[in-house]
Amino acid sequence: MKRQYAGTDPLAGDFYTRQFEKDRGEHTLVVNMGPQHPSTHGVLRIVIEIDGEYILRADPVLGYLHRMQEKMGEVQTWGQYIPNMGRVDYGHPLAWNWAYVGAVEKLMGIQVPERAEYIRVITCELNRLTSHLLWWGAYILDLGAFTPIMYSFDDREMLLDILQRPTASRLTYGYFRVGGVRKDLDDRCIEMIKAFIPRFRSRLPMYKDLVTDNIILRKRVEDIGIIDRDMCRRYGCSGPVLRGAGEPYDLRRCEPYSIYDRFDFEIPTEETACSAGRYLVRMAEMEQSLRIIEQAVEGLAHAEGGHIMPKAPKPSMKPPKGEAYFAVEGARGKVGVYAVSEGKKVPYRIKLRSPSYSNLHAFAEAAQGTLLADAVATLGSLDLIIPEIDR
Amino acid sequence: MMNAIDVHMLIRLIIAVVAAMAWVGINALVLVYCERKFAGHIQRRPGPFEVGPHGILQPLADGLKLMGKQLFRPAGADAFLFWLAPMLSLLPVLLLFLPIPYGPMLTAMNVSLGILLILAFSSLNVLALLLAGWSSNNKWGILGAARAVSQSVAYEIPLLLSVLAVTFMTGSFNLSAISTSQGAWPWQWNLMAQPLAFFIYLVSAFGETNRAPFDLAEAESELTAGFHTEYSSMGFGLFFMAEYAYMVVVCSVCTVLFLGGFRGPVADGWWWFLAKTYALLFLMIWVRWTYPRVRFDQLLNINWKWLLPLAVFNLLATAFVMKL
Amino acid sequence: MSAFRQNVIQPIIDLWSLIVGLKVTGKCFSQKLITVHYPRETIEDEDLDTYGGHVELVGKPKDPATPKCISCMMCVTNCPSRCLKVVKAKAPKLTAEQQEALAEAKARGEKVKKPRAPKTPQKFIYDYSLCSLCATCIENCPVHSLRFSHTMYWATTSREELKLDLLARLRRQARRKPRPAAKES
Numbered sequence: 090m091k092r093q094y095a096g097t098d099p100l101a102g103d104f105y106t107r108q109f110e111k112d113r114g115e116h117t118l119v120v121n122m123g124p125q126h127p128s129t130h131g132v133l134r135i136v137i138e139i140d141g142e143y144i145l146r147a148d149p150v151l152g153y154l155h156r157m158q159e160k161m162g163e164v165q166t167w168g169q170y171i172p173n174m175g176r177v178d179y180g181h182p183l184a185w186n187w188a189y190v191g192a193v194e195k196l197m198g199i200q201v202p203e204r205a206e207y208i209r210v211i212t213c214e215l216n217r218l219t220s221h222l223l224w225w226g227a228y229i230l231d232l233g234a235f236t237p238i239m240y241s242f243d244d245r246e247m248l249l250d251i252l253q254r255p256t257a258s259r260l261t262y263g264y265f266r267v268g269g270v271r272k273d274l275d276d277r278c279i280e281m282i283k284a285f286i287p288r289f290r291s292r293l294p295m296y297k298d299l300v301t302d303n304i305i306l307r308k309r310v311e312d313i314g315i316i317d318r319d320m321c322r323r324y325g326c327s328g329p330v331l332r333g334a335g336e337p338y339d340l341r342r343c344e345p346y347s348i349y350d351r352f353d354f355e356i357p358t359e360e361t362a363c364s365a366g367r368y369l370v371r372m373a374e375m376e377q378s379l380r381i382i383e384q385a386v387e388g389l390a391h392a393e394g395g396h397i398m399p400k401a402p403k404p405s406m407k408p409p410k411g412e413a414y415f416a417v418e419g420a421r422g423k424v425g426v427y428a429v430s431e432g433k434k435v436p437y438r439i440k441l442r443s444p445s446y447s448n449l450h451a452f453a454e455a456a457q458g459t460l461l462a463d464a465v466a467t468l469g470s471l472d473l474i475i476p477e478i479d480r
Numbered sequence: 481m482m483n484a485i486d487v488h489m490l491i492r493l494i495i496a497v498v499a500a501m502a503w504v505g506i507n508a509l510v511l512v513y514c515e516r517k518f519a520g521h522i523q524r525r526p527g528p529f530e531v532g533p534h535g536i537l538q539p540l541a542d543g544l545k546l547m548g549k550q551l552f553r554p555a556g557a558d559a560f561l562f563w564l565a566p567m568l569s570l571l572p573v574l575l576l577f578l579p580i581p582y583g584p585m586l587t588a589m590n591v592s593l594g595i596l597l598i599l600a601f602s603s604l605n606v607l608a609l610l611l612a613g614w615s616s617n618n619k620w621g622i623l624g625a626a627r628a629v630s631q632s633v634a635y636e637i638p639l640l641l642s643v644l645a646v647t648f649m650t651g652s653f654n655l656s657a658i659s660t661s662q663g664a665w666p667w668q669w670n671l672m673a674q675p676l677a678f679f680i681y682l683v684s685a686f687g688e689t690n691r692a693p694f695d696l697a698e699a700e701s702e703l704t705a706g707f708h709t710e711y712s713s714m715g716f717g718l719f720f721m722a723e724y725a726y727m728v729v730v731c732s733v734c735t736v737l738f739l740g741g742f743r744g745p746v747a748d749g750w751w752w753f754l755a756k757t758y759a760l761l762f763l764m765i766w767v768r769w770t771y772p773r774v775r776f777d778q779l780l781n782i783n784w785k786w787l788l789p790l791a792v793f794n795l796l797a798t799a800f801v802m803k804l
Numbered sequence: 805m806s807a808f809r810q811n812v813i814q815p816i817i818d819l820w821s822l823i824v825g826l827k828v829t830g831k832c833f834s835q836k837l838i839t840v841h842y843p844r845e846t847i848e849d850e851d852l853d854t855y856g857g858h859v860e861l862v863g864k865p866k867d868p869a870t871p872k873c874i875s876c877m878m879c880v881t882n883c884p885s886r887c888l889k890v891v892k893a894k895a896p897k898l899t900a901e902q903q904e905a906l907a908e909a910k911a912r913g914e915k916v917k918k919p920r921a922p923k924t925p926q927k928f929i930y931d932y933s934l935c936s937l938c939a940t941c942i943e944n945c946p947v948h949s950l951r952f953s954h955t956m957y958w959a960t961t962s963r964e965e966l967k968l969d970l971l972a973r974l975r976r977q978a979r980r981k982p983r984p985a986a987k988e989s
């Protein structure tokens with residue numbers, strides 16, 4: 090007996106496929122991109138209806154990597170929740186660290202020492218570089234070139250070596266503490282950062298020659314996956330997606346938290362609103378991050394205070410009753426943590442606002458009418474981290 | 481009744497086919513090793529290193545692993561066509577090696593229409609890819625097959641036209657004759673007279689052999705693995721071998737047509753042929769590990785809007801010049 | 805003119821970008837390799853010193869085989885992954901004669917001092933398979949008796965092997981070396 094394709098067989102496919110099949114047109118094909126597809130980076134699943142190679146509809150299906158991060162916040166003490174923040178987004182964990190710690194500090198009314206602020210800025214920006222390098226390599230890999238990811242990991246490993254010194258880990262950092270950071274940057278670390286900046290500056294032209302200027306890549310990403318300001322507004326996109334649409338919205342500049350108002354850096358934007366725009370924004374952001382790090386390392390030398398405030402709260406702290414929201418600019422966009430305290434050891438509620446979740450949903454609209462290969466180019470340009478979407 | 485010449489020919493043919501089989505096998509092993517080593521060094525890592533000195537036995541180990549795997553056929557696949565496809569992909573390759581002149585005397589069969597034979601039988605590969613994609617009852621497979629067919633059909637035309645330009649010059653379809661018509665030194669090769677044809681041939685060759693940046697039929701980031709998504713074990717192995725065999729054929733023909741074949745400075749011989757062929761193969765590998773993949777409509781645009789008009793122009797110009 | 809530019813010059817510039825790409829990869833091809841052949845070569849110890857491997861106990865400076873630990877259970881209560889298990893040492897059992905002597909002393913109205921339990925824990929079990937290496941235990945240890953080891957090359961074939969008896973490990977380390985940090989588990 091031959092099995093029938095989903096659509097004619099009422100029992101074929103799962104719930105999402107069956108729902109999706111209901112509106113299927115004639116002579117079209119419904120395919121599942123993911124959850125085990127090479128270009129969805131993990132377990133994102135997208136159901137798409139294609140006519141030939143043209144995408145008619147797309148629908149992301151989430152939840153394959155749901156780990157109940159928010160619920161975990163309700164059963165652990167305030168301090169015990171910090172390691173979770175390293176695991177929400179493995180690309181840029183320090184932004185999540187910062188958002189959570191910032192929310193708790195807001196609740197408790199804590200002023201962080203100046204030195205700690207500088208260390209936070211330096212490590213967070215270094216981490217942003219690792220995140221962008223990871224994205225860059227993986228995106229080009231999606232587009233079919235294998236080599237660039239190796240070059241970007243060459244640089245990324247150096248960054249991880251630097252970040253390993255204070256944080257003692259290489260990927261899922263739980264480095265920030267309420268009232269400061271866990272460990273001070275030592276002299277060797279500063280030295281390594283100072284050596285890394287010129288090296289990385291000299292590598293950027295190579296990236297440009299190999300990939301950015303390559304005609305094949307340009308033709309693949311230009312005018313593909315248009316997500317304009319209006320769409321960004323409707324879906325709540327942030328980060329490079331929004332800046333790629335020409336809106337210079339960056340929390341570091343618009344709602345300066347910590348000491349970002351002391352640094353001189355630009356907010357790169359692109360008017361094109363396409364994949365190429367988002368690509369170029371990220372490439373330019375790397376240079377700006379280097380600028381911030383340079384200035385911060387200089388400022389760190391004569392910053393006051395220690396790496397953590399004296400008498401920093403213990404993990405079993407009890408923030409006063411109330412609620413606080415703290416948002417920082419992550420590599421993917423606005424990373425926000427909303428914390429509600431009832432004055433107990435355990436938070437009442439932790440809400441995580443992840444940028445990838447909002448950015449992903451613009452994909453369904455942006456992908457309509459494009460080719461299958463463009464869907465991959467669009468999806469990659471959003472820089473999705475799947476654990477962050479499902480949380 | 482068979483007469484003596486027929487028997488002689490038959491034996492010669494059998495030996496040639498067996499030799500071609502061995503040649504395909506050896507080439508696949510060597511090329512897989514070279515490709516992985518080359519890719520490794522481009523990416524500044526050593527590549528295979530563990531099996532044998534400098535990983536030299538790695539392709540052999542890979543082959544054994546492939547053979548040891550389970551042959552798996554998905555439910556709902558057309559069993560006959562499913563298994564026919566990989567064989568159909570590899571078998572015509574053996575014929576393609578027959579008319580290629582490796583050296584002044586080293587030709588399996590001196591066919592007067594050698595280049596046409598190669599072009600005709602290499603087209604069979606498309607059929608294999610189509611069958612593989614269609615029979616495996618997989619949506620990605622079908623998409624891959626559709627891509628493979630339109631791509632191969634499209635790129636055959638400029639390939640043929642660029643070959644024709646050379647045959648116009650030499651007035652022969654015989655590959656040995658084309659080789660001997662060129663001189664020993666690089667400026668005496670057809671490359672100098674036909675640079676445009678060489679360029680068109682090279683680009684079309686990437687398209688014909690489904691090599692990156694034109695590897696759309698098996699674009700793993702889009703179609704998981706394209707037409708061979710569902711193949712395991714030696715089913716996949718045969719496709720893999722066929723791909724490398726086609727690369728060798730395409731580069732060999734290119735060597736004969738444009739780079740003087742076995743002719744070379746100091747002494748003619750198979751060594752020059754091998755060196756040139758492998759230089760072209762390395763170029764293919766180098767290109768693969770450098771560029772991203774083009775999009776499907778761009779691929780066809782390059783062909784129909786650029787290569788084809790250029791090839792026609794080149795052919796007409798050649799004919800005009802030859803007539804003068 | 806612009807049509808000429810667009811249709812003839814632009815494609816040539818575009819093709820040139822491909823040659824540039826080949827140049828970049830070609831240059832990298834001729835450069836030195838940057839990877840480490842793991843089993844034969846390892847990375848420098850300096851890079852490992854900051855690596856946070858699993859948690860280990862710190863011995864007393866004078867007696868490296870005994871941990872500084874005072875069995876206060878701060879690490880156990882604060883661990884988000886619940887991967888530590890500390891068993892406090894029990895007070896030494898009194899023999900019958902000692903008990904009698906104690907009772908007599910009590911009867912005499914003297915101040916009686918029962919033998920106290922030693923502070924050093926009896927058992928210190930650590931389950932690496934659960935640990936998230938967050939350093940919460942290390943920071944909250946009042947006597948700094950915990951630290952990250954620098955064990956990087958550790959692989960096992962079963963989950964059971966990931967359960968470490970840190971006391972036994974500390975004794976092993978003390979026997980082996982006077983150096984502060986060991987490299988293997």
